[in-house]
Amino acid sequence: MRAIVRIGVAVLSLALGACASLSGAQRDRATETVVQARSTQVDCTRMDACAQRSPLRDLAARAFAQSTPEAPVHYALILDRGPDALLARVNLIRSATTAIDLQTYIFDEDDAGRLVLDELLAAARRGVRVRVLIDQLAALKHVETLAALAGAHVNFELKLYSPVLGRAQISYPQYALAAACCWRTLNQRMHTKLLLVDGAVGITGGRNYQDDYYDWDDEYNFRDRDLLVAGPVAHVMRDDFALFWNDRRSTPVERLDDVGGWLLTAGVPALPPAHFERPQRAQAMLRDAADSALIEQRLVSQAIRVGHVRYISDTPEKHQAVNADQQAVASGSLRSLIESAREEVVLQTPYLVLSDAAQDMFRQLHERPFDERPKIIVSTNSLAATDAFIAYALSYKYKRRYLREFGFNIFEYKPFPEDAPIDIAATGAELPDLGFDEDSAADPASLSASRALKGESGGTVASAASPSQPPPQDLSQTHRELRERYDRRSALERDQYRRALSREYSALRYSSRGANQPVPLQRAGVRIGLHAKSMVIDGRIGVVGTHNFDPRGDHYNTESAVVIEDRPFAQALRASIHRDITPANSWVIARRDKPPVFSGLNYSIGKMFEAMPVLDLWPMRYATSYEFVPGPDCPQPLLPSNPDFRACYQPVGDFPEVSTGLKGITTRIFTAFGAGLAPIL
Structure with a gap:
């Protein structure tokens, strides 16, 4: 009992410490410190700032x-x-x-x-005005770094x-305090993403x-x-950024309690020189960013000339409104675009958790x-690929x-x-010897993700034809070492595991360590998870943005998107x-075969449990995952609606590739009890 009391006192002390804030005079002194x-x-x-x-x-010009x-x-x-x-990004910043x-x-x-x-x-x-605005819950890790940047x-x-x-x-205690006192404010985050030059x-x-968005992580990308986009719409982007920058919620870092306290105590620290984990990779990127011919060949040559472009964005007003939906621009x-569809909607989202408004819209389309x-094609994550298993549940x-x-x-x-x-080669993962010699025309960087991580050159270690099966037991010593090095089951407990992967569900960011990690798999490798948020309407309207098409995007986060009505x-x-939904890259979700008896009763009971916010314990789920098996009679992939x-x-089961165990059980638990989390997911 005494131990519990001591822990409670310690937690309370930390939480109360979070309430201690700088006075207005102290904030002014911190500001003056950085200004000087x-x-x-x-x-x-x-004149051009070199x-x-x-x-x-030049595309903009x-x-x-x-x-x-x-x-x-x-x-x-x-x-x-x-x-x-x-x-x-680097090339544009330099321009x-x-x-x-x-x-x-x-x-x-x-x-x-x-x-x-x-x-x-x-x-x-060199003379360019630079303004950086970051959401607080996912900003730079160290107060010292922020203090250095402030000055x-x-x-x-x-x-x-x-x-x-x-x-x-x-x-963690401070987060708990914020959740208790200011839950709505805590969840109102700036999910908008923009880099704008001139x-x-x-x-x-x-x-x-972050590394895992640029193929620079050796475990998960x-x-x-x-x-x-280059052209007049950039002026709209500029005005939208100004709304955020000038909003009262956007706070100079030197006026925050912890950064300001550091400045008042120790002054402005020097920013330590960069120590790259893989300096050669960083130097190669900096070198390539100065190569105009390379930029022209790899990037500019792929640009598409289009006409009118719309930039749609929630403003900070969304966080002021009593009803956020009124300001959810x-x-x-995006719902209006989907409702306009007559032939096809292709939707890509990493987290298929739909708001009530979105569900009503899709139900009406289907009626x-x-x-x-319209045909609705949805590309999303499997449990094996996702970084947010609770959302998947x-x-x-x-x-x-x-x-x-x-x-x-x-x-x-x-x-x-x-x-x-x-680009698996860019991840820095230590791949096995793939058997290439100096005269080989093959480039290891051109290998598919699966081939590189399984140690393939010509043959396979784990058969791609049966991805739900564990690899054979007669792996070579090299492959065994590779498996041990990148096996997530062991990595979960290793001190070398650098961090819990950052996720875009801020309300759960401070939950258990395991909740912030992908599930363990049956085999090792550099894992890939979908994070793209895009949409195509009737093959003529393209949308790329930040919105996950989820309740958080509707009610809490500010979101943005570029809409281009241009068929090419x-x-x-x-x-x-x-490309992402081909059999090589995705499983198909479809109805299970009906049980031989009581199929109607099973369906009705399952539907009844689905409607319950908790206690969805019915074990016979309606759908499961399927793998395409090509053959003479099956030359091309098919949609589930096709009679063949x-x-x-x-x-291949409900959770292919996932190592059965705690996370599989936890996924089912959240399915049964976690529906109340949907509004914040």
């Missing part, structure tokens, strides 16, 4: 030159590959002549985050959006600033998508006359509803896709998503 410390030296006297010539920046008020011209570039997305505005949800201090941060500081030192340079400003308890960093060219989409606009009903609960009442065709991404736009662009985006589907697909 900021360097005013500018390394360039040229900007590096950039073919990407071309677009503005070709535009008229009645007929705007834009250039749009889909950034599927992580290294290309980072390359584009800035006047201003850089960066808005993001997550900004880490790993290799990718530090590389971008150093480029931003270099731009400030780094007169041209560099850093703010955090909606700081909880007036702090940059909060501990008000002329911008990048938006799913990626944050996101298959994500950004969109670079992004959610309303249209058959010949007016709620998606799993409603599979019957999605398939039967909404008419979804659901494809769930595999953790080891065979044909993903992922929409077809390119559709092809990108369709079952002849060409075999069931």
Whole structure:
């Protein structure tokens, strides 16, 4: 009992400590400290701030030159590959002549985050105004780093959006206190993501600033998508950023209690030099960003000329409204686009947890006359691939509803896709000897994710034809070592496991360590999880943005998206998503075979339990995962609605690739008891 009391006193003390805040005079002193410390030296006297010539920046000049008020011209570039997305960012930052505005949800201090941060500081030192706005719950890890950046340079400003308890960093007890006192405010996060250069060219989409968004993590990476757009719509992006930057929720870091306290106690620290985990990779990225010919070949040549472009975005007003739905501009606009569909909706989201409004919309679409009903294609994560198993559990609960009442065709991404736009060589994972010699024309970096991580050159270690089966037991010693090194079951407890993966569910960010990690799998490898948020309507309208099409996006997060009504662009985006749903990359979700007896009773009971917010304990689920089995009679993949589907697909279980154990049980528990979490998921 005494131990419990001591623990309670300690927790209470920490929580009460979180309430202690700086006075107004102390905040002013902290601000004065950084103002006096900021360097005013500018390394360039040229009018263009010694900007590096950039073919990407030239796209903007071309677009503005070709535009008229009645007929705007834009250039749009889909950034599927992580290294290309980072390359584009660095190249554009170096091309800035006047201003850089960066808005993001997550900004880490790993290799990718530090590389971008150093480029931003270099731009400030050569005379470019740099403004960085980060959501507080996912900002830079260390108070010392924030204090150093606050006083780094007169041209560099850093703010955090909606700081909880007036702090940059909060501990578990402080988070609990915030949840108790200010639950709604705690959940109202800035999920908008934007990099804008000179008000002329911008990048938006799913990626944050962290290694796993750019294929730089050796254990888990996101298959994500950004969109670079150059032209007049950048002015709309600029105005939207200004609304966030000038909002009262956006707080200069030096005025936060913990950062300000550091400054008052120790002054402005020097920012330590970067120590990259893999310096050669970082140097290669910096070198490539200066290569105009490479930028032209890898990026600019893929840009598509389009006409009118819309940038839709929630503003901070969403967090002021009594009813957030009234200010949910992004959610309303995206629903209107889906409702306009006549032929097909292709939707890609990492977390298939739909708000009530979205469910009503899809139900109404499916109730249209058959010949007016659009086909709905959904690309999302499997349990094996997702970084948020709790969100998957709620998606799993409603599979019957999605398939039967909404008419979804659901494809769930595999953790080891065979044909993903992922650069395994960039991850830094120590791959086995693949048997290449100096004269070989094959490039290890060109291997598919699954082949590289399984140690394949020609043969296979784990058969791709039966992905739900564990690998054979007669692995070579090299493969055994690789499996042990990257086996998530052992990694969960290793001290070397660097961090719980950052997730976009801020309300659960401070839950148990296990809740922030992907589930253990039956085999080892560099795992890939879907993170792209995109949509194509009738093959003519393409959307790339930040919205997960979930309740958080509707009610809590601010979201943004680029909408382009242009058939060639929409077809390119559709092809990108369709690559993700091929049998090599995804399983298909479809109805189980009906039981031989009492199938109607089983269906009715299952539906009844599904309607219950808790106690959904019925074990016979409506749907399961299927794998395509090609053959003479099955040359092409089919949709579940095709009468030949079952002849060409075999069931592989509810959770293929997942190592049975605690997480499988936990997933079912959240399915049974966690429906009440849906509004914050």
